[in-house]
């Protein structure tokens with residue numbers, strides 16, 4: 350069953366566990382937590398009349414630049430071949446993959462090419478009527494900024510009179526929630542968990558460096574790519590703020606002065622967060638002998654780390670999925686990026702044990718448990734000490750004491766649970782589950798007829814499950 354995000358109704362009913370003085374219904378919130386942290390966010394309950402098509406500063410990136418590693422991507426070539434004049438009529442909608450709060454996602458191919466995409470189709474009038482335009486725009490703006498192996502590629506977006514459409518990479522492997530249900534005991538092995546959470550960690554690290562607090566981590570939002578690697582999806586609850594990447598030492602002190610003769614390169618691309626080997630960016634002007642000595646010393650002194658954690662961003666919104674909400678969100682204390690590390694702890698727990706730690710008999714009970722119930726581990730399945738220790742560090746109720754609060758993902762990467770992970774090469778590692786050809790075939794065989802070539806209207810929302818649409822091999826299309 351799909352887990353819903355916290356609703357306004359529950360916001361009212363859980364008043365016993367939260368600070369009631371906090372307003373959570375602001376529309377597009379722009380505020381400042383400290384002198385140098387600004388953020389912009391969208392909320393489920395946002396109200397704005399702004400157009401979904403407004404663009405942000407990073408809009409031009411995707412339209413004019415090919416993200417790295419896409420040089421052999423036939424999808425990219427296919428989109429470019431249409432010369433920027435794309436509309437819904439250029440796509441055959443094959444199957445509805447699912448439907449979220451702000452739109453439906455379809456598997457589609459671009460006519461005249463072999464390229465398949467996932468297209469999120471959002472009805473603009475419906476968005477405006479339900480005050481979701483800001484959320485839709487936020488999601489698009491964030492997608493336009495991303496260029497990471499574990500985050501979605503937005504190939505293009507376009508608007509018709511009625512619809513706003515995002516054309517993204519299609520993940521044929523389903524989501525981790527569904528995949529977990531298929532595992533023996535409905536939980537993953539510790540080895541598989543290590544792989545999935547490591548990839549999610551890298552994706553969160555990248556988002557935080559861009560000043561994006563994800564706020565909706567849960568297995569349902571982790572999709573499995575054709576090659577078995579993961580992709581985080583769904584950014585409409587995310588919070589954007591500005592961060593200033595800083596080099597810090599192990600005590601979290603910013604590094605300001607040069608260390609004697611050693612010149613440090615402060616280009617973020619040159620920093621290898623927990624790397625023991627100096628990169629070519631770290632050079633000195635000393636003699637060979639001195640260099641040798643220095644080399645030994647350097648291997649003992651931890652290198653500075655890049656800290657770009659929007660820890661001090663402050664949002665008062667009540668957003669997310671009940672079982673994954675951090676205590677500070679429920680209490681209305683204001684929250685920053687530490688909420689993602691809390692959710693990362695819940696996520697790791699769920700993948701390992703097949704259930705979340707604070708789930709109650711209802712949403713209200715769950716929220717109360719998150720705030721006040723101590724963390725407990727089931728006796729079975731048996732998991733390692735390091736796995737439990739990692740979860741304990743993440744599920745600390747006070748955000749300031751939580752693992753990763755001070756140094757972000759770097760702190761988590763250094764935890765013994767991840768010992769042996771080659772962070773730089775994880776995208777080349779063999780995933781625990783690679784969708785088999787039959788699964789892929791099922792996803793790519795046209796299960797539905799296409800929309801009319803003469804109209805740019807997508808199919809009317811069909812109230813049937815994806816499975817049914819597969820079984821019937823076609824969908825009824827109503828044009829409205």
Ligand SMILES: Nc1ncnc2c1ncn2[C@@H]1O[C@H](COP(=O)(O)OP(=O)(O)OP(=O)(O)O)[C@@H](O)[C@H]1O
Pocket residue numbers: 446447448449450451452453454467469501517518519520521524569570572582583585
């Ligand atoms: N790129 C993709 N490849 C394959 N399936 C996808 C892709 N993106 C989304 N989906 C599927 O479509 C469904 C709807 O996705 P969507 O992001 O619109 O909503 P959601 O995750 O249910 O949440 P929300 O209501 O918060 O927007 C998802 O459950 C997912 O299974």
